[in-house]
Amino acid sequence: MILYTMMPNEFIFPTAESVYEKQSIVTYNGVELLVQQTENSQYEIIRILSSDPSHYLDQQYCPGQKLSGDFSRFYQ
């Protein structure tokens, strides 16, 4: 379906608030991560937001890993 309108897609088909709330940016061991809350209220890493390339080689920050222990909320 092609919509001929100036309105951006997100205004025509808005996403529910609940979808936004599941994702958040946290700082874990000094590395900024984009995480998503899974069913059993664990946090799963979606993406690393750090600019240090060595963080991307570290297995514990791989996308899909679950977070454990303490982490501070950096931004929500």
Added chain:
Amino acid sequence: MMKKNEQYIQRESSESEGSDKQENKESSIVDKIQQLGQTNVPQMGHDSKIHCLTIVGQIEGHIQLPPQNKTTKYEHVIPQIVAIEQNPNIEGLLVILNTVGGDVEAGLAIAEMLASLSKPTVSIVLGGGHSIGVPIAVSCNYSIIAESATMTIHPVRLTGLVIGVPQTFEYLDKMQDRVINFVTKHSNIKEEKFKELMFSMGNLTRDIGTNVVGGDAVEYGLIDAVGGVGQAIKKLNEMIEQSSEKEKKQMLQ
């Protein structure tokens, strides 16, 4: 003759020290394997001197996009650039682009931040560096594009409520001039050529603009060279060495 012998003896002792150190290292590694079941990930010395910023997906503006989109959040990228500018261990920045574009203001904000960084920066355009990705790509000291990558150059678009007065067109023109001025200032492309690419018809379906592929971008003077990661890091290391040599010269004077 005495000197040579002394040197020979010195070298031997340092070698035996070296092997001692190695033995200690090995035993600590074995300990680690026994305790944790793994060794450490190989470290590249201390902190890496080259940091890497990825500009992917859509560049978010003042409204957060739905989570299934891949986005670049400028409110996160800009403090990162400040941190990179301040950190004395970081000597260079590699900016990797694969973006469809996005918000003009956020894109120009990132581009201006990168342009005003005092450390050497190199950008690589992989896949696509469309729309507002063009200013970000040229904002770095040296820009590289992969041969198969493309950049779409098109006029600024407006979404939302539009008031039907001539001033709206003038406003759009001003917004466009911002982008044109930035790109022509930070690259070798002429303003007439850039405007010609921007307003050309028949290249894009149902749109005005041009899709510029890797080699053509270099030909028009938009991007400095065709290449990839290897060339980018090599160029970045060269620039880091040059700037550190310059500093030394200044200190001597």
